[in-house]
Amino acid sequence: MKTGDREGHRRETVRRASVSRKPLPLPDAPPPPRRDAVFGMCALDDKGRISDVRVMAALGWEPGQRVAFSVAHGVIVVDADEAGGQAVCGRGCLRLPAGLRRAVAIGLRERVLLAALIEPRRLVVHPMVHLDRWSMPVHTAVLGGEL
Numbered sequence: 001m002k003t004g005d006r007e008g009h010r011r012e013t014v015r016r017a018s019v020s021r022k023p024l025p026l027p028d029a030p031p032p033p034r035r036d037a038v039f040g041m042c043a044l045d046d047k048g049r050i051s052d053v054r055v056m057a058a059l060g061w062e063p064g065q066r067v068a069f070s071v072a073h074g075v076i077v078v079d080a081d082e083a084g085g086q087a088v089c090g091r092g093c094l095r096l097p098a099g100l101r102r103a104v105a106i107g108l109r110e111r112v113l114l115a116a117l118i119e120p121r122r123l124v125v126h127p128m129v130h131l132d133r134w135s136m137p138v139h140t141a142v143l144g145g146e147l
Contacts, residue, residue, distance in 0.1 A: 061088050
């Protein structure tokens with residue numbers, strides 16, 4: 001079969017028989033990494049409540065789950081506790097007591113990092129100052145040592 005090119009010259013083309021080729025085999029995908037924690041971020045509302053559906057689901061906490069609070073290492077720690085003074089609300093939110101928020105410098109409407117520790121099913125609420133501290137060395141390196 002002859003066809004023309006852009007300059008009007010003729011060239012020979014070879015018609016190839018259609019060959020069905022099998023796709024190359026793919027390697028087995030590695031198993032997904034084991035997750036020891038599920039993270040989320042949220043802003044406290046004007047009543048000091050936090051909410052993150054994925055985080056609560058990872059903990060297995062349903063509305064009505066009673067919890068107890070403590071402060072350790074500058075974070076709020078929340079544990080499931082049937083004798084706890086508060087419960088997860090019907091919409092899956094949790095009110096952080098004002099005294100605990102003040103103890104770790106978390107204000108109303110401030111964003112926080114939530115870490116659901118899968119085992120032992122514990123929620124850790126980090127103030128943003130922790131993210132600043134953790135990320136500062138990386139930010140400094142990215143900017144060539146200047147910040």
